[in-house]
Amino acid sequence: MFEALAEGFTVILQWQNLIAMVAGVFGGVLAGAIPGLSATMAVALLLPLTYGLNPVFALGLMAGIHNGAAYGGSIPAILLRIPGTPAAVATTFDGYPLAMSGKVNKALKVSVVSSAIGGAASAIALMSIAPPLADLALAFGPPEIFWVSVFGIASTAVLIGKDPVKGLISACIGVMLGLVGLDHVTGVERFTLGLIDLSGGLPLAIVLMALFGVPAAWMMAEKKPNDNLDISSISKTKDDDRIRDWPWREILPAWCRGGFLGILVGILPGLGGAVSSVVAYGSQKRAAKDPDSYGKGNITGVAVAECANNADNAASMIPALTLGIPGSGVAAIILAGLLIHGMEPGPQLFSDHPDVVFGYMWAMMFTSLMLIVVGGMLSTRVFAQVLRVPSAIMMPIIVALAVIGTYTFENNIFNVYLLFALGFVGYALDRLEFPVAPVILGLFLGQKIEFNLRVSLLISQDDLSILWTRPISIVIIVATLLVIISPLIRLAFRRALRSYGK
Amino acid sequence: MKDRQDIIAGLVTLLLACAGIYEAQGLPAGVAILPMWVLGALFILSCIMIVRGLFKRASGAEGTPFIVEPKRLLIGIIAMALYIIGIEVIGFYVTTALFIPLTALALGFRNIKIITITSASFLGFVYVVFTLIFERVLPVSIAFSLLIGALASLGVDNYV
Numbered sequence: 001m002f003e004a005l006a007e008g009f010t011v012i013l014q015w016q017n018l019i020a021m022v023a024g025v026f027g028g029v030l031a032g033a034i035p036g037l038s039a040t041m042a043v044a045l046l047l048p049l050t051y052g053l054n055p056v057f058a059l060g061l062m063a064g065i066h067n068g069a070a071y072g073g074s075i076p077a078i079l080l081r082i083p084g085t086p087a088a089v090a091t092t093f094d095g096y097p098l099a100m101s102g103k104v105n106k107a108l109k110v111s112v113v114s115s116a117i118g119g120a121a122s123a124i125a126l127m128s129i130a131p132p133l134a135d136l137a138l139a140f141g142p143p144e145i146f147w148v149s150v151f152g153i154a155s156t157a158v159l160i161g162k163d164p165v166k167g168l169i170s171a172c173i174g175v176m177l178g179l180v181g182l183d184h185v186t187g188v189e190r191f192t193l194g195l196i197d198l199s200g201g202l203p204l205a206i207v208l209m210a211l212f213g214v215p216a217a218w219m220m221a222e223k224k225p226n227d228n229l230d231i232s233s234i235s236k237t238k239d240d241d242r243i244r245d246w247p248w249r250e251i252l253p254a255w256c257r258g259g260f261l262g263i264l265v266g267i268l269p270g271l272g273g274a275v276s277s278v279v280a281y282g283s284q285k286r287a288a289k290d291p292d293s294y295g296k297g298n299i300t301g302v303a304v305a306e307c308a309n310n311a312d313n314a315a316s317m318i319p320a321l322t323l324g325i326p327g328s329g330v331a332a333i334i335l336a337g338l339l340i341h342g343m344e345p346g347p348q349l350f351s352d353h354p355d356v357v358f359g360y361m362w363a364m365m366f367t368s369l370m371l372i373v374v375g376g377m378l379s380t381r382v383f384a385q386v387l388r389v390p391s392a393i394m395m396p397i398i399v400a401l402a403v404i405g406t407y408t409f410e411n412n413i414f415n416v417y418l419l420f421a422l423g424f425v426g427y428a429l430d431r432l433e434f435p436v437a438p439v440i441l442g443l444f445l446g447q448k449i450e451f452n453l454r455v456s457l458l459i460s461q462d463d464l465s466i467l468w469t470r471p472i473s474i475v476i477i478v479a480t481l482l483v484i485i486s487p488l489i490r491l492a493f494r495r496a497l498r499s500y501g502k
Numbered sequence: 503m504k505d506r507q508d509i510i511a512g513l514v515t516l517l518l519a520c521a522g523i524y525e526a527q528g529l530p531a532g533v534a535i536l537p538m539w540v541l542g543a544l545f546i547l548s549c550i551m552i553v554r555g556l557f558k559r560a561s562g563a564e565g566t567p568f569i570v571e572p573k574r575l576l577i578g579i580i581a582m583a584l585y586i587i588g589i590e591v592i593g594f595y596v597t598t599a600l601f602i603p604l605t606a607l608a609l610g611f612r613n614i615k616i617i618t619i620t621s622a623s624f625l626g627f628v629y630v631v632f633t634l635i636f637e638r639v640l641p642v643s644i645a646f647s648l649l650i651g652a653l654a655s656l657g658v659d660n661y662v
Contacts, residue, residue, distance in 0.1 A: 165547055396601055399581075
């Protein structure tokens, strides 16, 4: 493992990979700072840049965007009380009151350093937990991989949105989209509507742009022409933001708490940065000596929230890299990036491409630290100005980026029409509050689930009991069922508490 | 409103599930097994959503409309459709140079200076990153392709 880590370290320090990471962090902070653009969308739109490139370069770029966007969301959260990404919700609680009281610089500095600390801690967790987990995963046979994939989709579908039924419908839609095209075993065409261009299946990169980029652009078109964000009201008072004057006795434990909870939540599929930052913020407030000061401009609130939402990033890649189960939308796109570069995510990745996988882990570490330079130096000067860009201008630019990305994927204009058609599906899903991440996960894992199901049935000579008679499978089945019925358990628990209260 | 949307969405997914099951029935057994399981689950979940929506509707809950600004959304959709047709017919760069400013104007944004600077910057970015650095092929116009074909047939392809 240490040899592989050293190999990855050497690879990631090549100058072109360093440039990719800096560019990624810059692009990520930019995307995160614009409300309506998410890390997922930024990675999806910039994925086409990486076609045909060195995979470590591509992953360095994606790692930068992932970490950059998680921090970038805090800029409008602090300046305007508008979270740039869902993960920055908890940052608004204390960040905006700080900005209103003239402590913009202090809030942004604490935010960027906390993000860097959280991201670096998460990268260390990825480096230490992922390799042994990958070794364990090598013991999994087709039935276990089938159930692990089902667990990944089910947990994301149930936990990611407000409505588990809609989440599960999204997951079913995703799996069905993943099954469009020729069956790999028999060569039979399925669900292609007679279109020969669909016989190769729906390209994941195009579905990503259609479900994330196009609906966002159309929703921007719906806004008023000058609907940008007014940052003129922010107090420009020069605040006392020297690092040595920070309340270190409160900030250090907040980082520990935020880092730990962020990593824990990140490993669990489907929860994401928004959950980690809110959970960590709540925990910090409960443990504080002065809980009433939270929500009124307590700098520790910004520290814990930002540390937690960045600690979620690399940790969410632990199940993704080791088991091939993306725990979040960004993780799904990064795995799609690996597939585009000819690498199958899963335990074999660690033995087949150690330079790439460990290089990526280092990239998550370095891009976290780069945040301090890129985000800290430039955030107040450049990124705050990004908030002035009107939606009427952003809309055609996002469409053009999505079209470029789609066309350059296979140099095929049919894919651009497919993007347009799937854009309606994405818009409807968004407006009807169906979570999109389970669609992507279903699309990504659909073929894997089917392959392992068919291999399992081949091994057992069509005896379905192979799926529920092996010990590891039983454990994963129980976990899957628990996840699916967890909303009902929560509901029953809440009712019991209410009746107990009465 | 939201519950009516949920009922309609449930009906649409139910219809899709039924259509999928109908098609999957014609597939060989091994090929159909996972689609049938997933479509069966989709069928059940759609029914749950419809029934739940009907119960909530009886309680009279209100929600947000499906389309907030129909006219502006239509402009966005038509602009994108014309853009896609345009890049095929008159090529990527010319269409994009027209698409960004015209869409911004159609959406009611009137600051010509910002529109010009943003359009030029974006085209410059795309040219440098996609064409120069990463050497990606972007759509050329059909007219240009026809011209090249005509010149080639006249034996002047060495000059193209």
